[in-house]
Amino acid sequence: MRDYAKEVLEGSVRAAARLISWLEDEDPRALEHMERLYAHTGRAYVMGITGSPGAGKSTLTDKVTFALRKKGLTVGIVAVDPSSPFTGGAVLGDRVRMSRLTMDPGVFMRSMATRGFLGGLAKATGEVVKVLDALGKDVILIETVGVGQDEVDVIRLADTTCLVLVPGLGDTIQSMKAGVMEIADVFVINKADRPGADQLYAEVTTRVEQDASIRERAWTPPVMRTVAVDDEGIGDLVEAVEAHRKFLEESGALEEKRRRRAREETLQLIHGELYRRIRDRLTANGELDALVEAIVQRRESPYRAMQHVVARWMRE
Amino acid sequence: MTEDRKIKIIVAKPGLDGHDRGAKLLARIFAEAGMEVVYTGLRQTPEMIVETALQEDADVVGLSSLSGVHMYFFPRVVELLREKGLDDVLVVGGGIIPKEDIPELKKAGVAEIFGPGTPTAEIVAFIKNNVRTRD
Numbered sequence: 233m234r235d236y237a238k239e240v241l242e243g244s245v246r247a248a249a250r251l252i253s254w255l256e257d258e259d260p261r262a263l264e265h266m267e268r269l270y271a272h273t274g275r276a277y278v279m280g281i282t283g284s285p286g287a288g289k290s291t292l293t294d295k296v297t298f299a300l301r302k303k304g305l306t307v308g309i310v311a312v313d314p315s316s317p318f319t320g321g322a323v324l325g326d327r328v329r330m331s332r333l334t335m336d337p338g339v340f341m342r343s344m345a346t347r348g349f350l351g352g353l354a355k356a357t358g359e360v361v362k363v364l365d366a367l368g369k370d371v372i373l374i375e376t377v378g379v380g381q382d383e384v385d386v387i388r389l390a391d392t393t394c395l396v397l398v399p400g401l402g403d404t405i406q407s408m409k410a411g412v413m414e415i416a417d418v419f420v421i422n423k424a425d426r427p428g429a430d431q432l433y434a435e436v437t438t439r440v441e442q443d444a445s446i447r448e449r450a451w452t453p454p455v456m457r458t459v460a461v462d463d464e465g466i467g468d469l470v471e472a473v474e475a476h477r478k479f480l481e482e483s484g485a486l487e488e489k490r491r492r493r494a495r496e497e498t499l500q501l502i503h504g505e506l507y508r509r510i511r512d513r514l515t516a517n518g519e520l521d522a523l524v525e526a527i528v529q530r531r532e533s534p535y536r537a538m539q540h541v542v543a544r545w546m547r548e
Numbered sequence: 549m550t551e552d553r554k555i556k557i558i559v560a561k562p563g564l565d566g567h568d569r570g571a572k573l574l575a576r577i578f579a580e581a582g583m584e585v586v587y588t589g590l591r592q593t594p595e596m597i598v599e600t601a602l603q604e605d606a607d608v609v610g611l612s613s614l615s616g617v618h619m620y621f622f623p624r625v626v627e628l629l630r631e632k633g634l635d636d637v638l639v640v641g642g643g644i645i646p647k648e649d650i651p652e653l654k655k656a657g658v659a660e661i662f663g664p665g666t667p668t669a670e671i672v673a674f675i676k677n678n679v680r681t682r683d
Contacts, residue, residue, distance in 0.1 A: 246633065249605035253682070257553055320554070321579035327600065328589035334596045340603055345554070345584045 233261075237268040240366050245340060248367045252342055255359040266359065269366040274490070276308070276365040276372045279473060280390030282352060282412070285378025287396040288422040290329035291460040292469075293375045297330070299470050300371050301338055308364030308372040309333075309341040312354050320347070326375060340364060352376040352383030358497065361389055381411040388493060391486060392476045394469070396420045397436065399428030413439065416453050418472045424457035424465065433457065451479055510545060555583040555679050557608040560597045561590045562625070565615035570643065574610065574668070581672040583608075594624040602632055607679050611658075613643040623656035630657075636680040640671070 239247030254262035281289050281296075290311065297307045311326035322345035333339045342364075344354040353376060354360075364372050376386050387393050395416035419436050421429060436455050444452055454472045458465035480486035514520040526532035559575045561568055568590055575587045586604050588597065601609050609629070611622055622641050629637050641653065642662040650661050659678060662671050 245602055249603055253556075253605040315584075316579060319580050319582045321582045322584045323575050323579045324584060324586045327586060331589055331592070331596065334599050342603060343584075343586050347554075 237265040237366075240265075240269060240363060241272055243368060245367075248340065248363050249342070251363055252356075252360050255356040255363070256344065256347070256354070258356075262359075266362065269362065273362045273365040276361075276369050277477060278361060278372045278374065278389060278391045280374045280376065280386035280393040281396060282376040282379050282383075282386050282393065282415075283396030283420075283422075284380070284398070284401060287378070287398045288458075288460045289375050289378070289396055290326045292394075292396060292420065292422060292458065292466075293326070293373050294330040294333065295458075295460050295463055295466045296470060297333055297339060297373060299466050301336065303470075305370040306338040306368065307340075308361075308367065308369035309339065309375065310344060310357055310360050310364070310372065311341065311375040312344045312346060312352070312357060312377050314377050315345040315347050317348070322346075340367060340369060346377060350383065351385030352379045353385045353389070358389050379412055381413075384412055384415045387415045388496065391480060391489065392417045392473050394418045394420050394473065396422050397432060398423045399426050399432045417451065417476050418469070419453055419455040420469060421455065421457045422460050425459050425462075429457070450483060450485070451476065506545075510541065514541065553682070555608060555675065556586065556604060556606045557583050557610055557675070558586045558588060558597065558601050558604065558606045559610045559612070560588045560592045560600070561612055562592050562594060562597060562621040563613055563615050563617040564591060565613070565617075566590055567614045568612075570614070570664075571610075571612040574612070574642070574671070577668045577672065578610075578675075581676075583675075594621055594628055597625055598628040598632060598634070601629065601634060601637055606637060607682065608638045608640065608675055611639065611641045611643075613641065613645070616644070618643065618645055618653065619649060622653055622658050626657035638675065638678055638680065640675065642666070642671075 236247045236251045240251060251262060251265055281293055283289050293309060297309060300307050313322055313324045313326060315322045324343035324345060326343055330341060333341060342360060344357060346354050349355040357374060361372050361374065374386055374390055393415050395412065397419065421433055421436065433455060440453055440455060443449065456465060456469045456472050458469055523532060523537050527534050527537060557578050559571055561571050575585045578585045586600065586606065588600055597609060609625060611625060613621060618641060626639050629635065639658050640660050641658050645661050645663060653661055660674055
């Protein structure tokens with residue numbers, strides 16, 4: 233078997249690409265390699281780019297990557313698009329806007345389908361970020377699916393989350409709601425040359441001011457204007473992200489963020505493995521079928537079944 | 549696990565022609581058949597297509613050409629894939645391809661050519677039957 237972990241650390245695109253496929257497929261072979269890569273992760277800075285469909289996330293990702301490359305930084309991109317809930321298939325179209333990055337050896341880009349995972353990312357996105365980190369990329373950009381109001385998983389992976397907004401999608405009340413509006417470390421008003429951009433800018437700025445008066449916060453999200461297709465405002469946006477990074481590093485918030493991430497991730501891994509093991513055993517010995525039958529006939533309740541299964545597992 | 553493994557396919561338009569209706573439609577048809585389709589957009593060089601296949605760990609590369617560049621582009625893609633060690637990637641082509649060109653393209657390593665009017669179910673079936681089993 234090939235030593236993918238070693239090859240990834242040596243910079244092999246092929247090895248990274250295959251390992252990512254295994255992670256997407258939840259192939260157990262990935263585990264051993266991830267275990268060895270883990271010590272080499274945590275170096276990259278992770279940026280999330282999220283926003284509604286058509287807000288310009290892909291174009292922004294392209295321009296920001298280009299700007300980072302000019303600064304001599306290498307970039308990993310994970311672009312997530314939705315899977316069909318009916319067929320499981322997906323059209324992953326983010327590369328269309330990033331064609332010019334394809335031949336740049338300092339950029340690795342991977343398209344991912346959500347495969348039924350809600351929250352704006354794919355289940356394996358966090359693992360893919362680690363592979364790109366171990367591959368030596370300085371900055372990793374996660375482009376989420378087009379989000380609505382409640383798909384906020386990206387903040388669990390990103391050090392800095394940029395929320396991309398565009399004029400014409402709603403009035404003040406939209407900017408008052410909870411959810412996605414709360415997660416921005418940096419607001420980006422894209423298509424800022426369009427009618428309504430000034431109004432949107434004013435609304436978002438007002439929201440940010442209100443936030444500050446409701447509760448004191450250590451970081452005030454800046455509101456940036458961009459016209460991504462024309463490459464306008466990108467330099468300022470990159471600077472705003474750098475300022476946020478500096479704030480996180482100096483205030484100790486980055487360490488805190490990453491500690492919280494490690495905690496969640498560890499619990500999630502344990503959860504996943506326990507679930508898999510118990511499910512496999514219950515299915516293999518036919519116990520699950522028997523339980524389901526009893527539950528359907530109301531001879532057993534799912535609550536009691538759960539307690540029994542867990543209690544027995546704890547004893548063993 | 550292997551049974552429900554998603555087939556990942558790159559749908560690419562090599563060369564300079566701007567007619568991507570067919571390629572876009574096929575992208576949708578493949579997605580409808582349960583595949584994960586990376587659509588690259590227009591004006592791709594063989595190098596770009598192969599680099600995309602490499603980073604995406606694609607199982608299949610689907611090439612569409614309507615401008616007569618297939619005799620250069622298709623074999624070149626196959627050749628570059630081999631250079632990168634991606635010889636198990638299935639390469640299929642479509643578009644406006646004269647019949648007399650097909651044997652040579654196949655000899656160069658293009659698995660199949662689907663001309664206009666091919667039932668899409670046939671294309672999907674061919675891919676499903678011939679795609680690699682990934683190690």
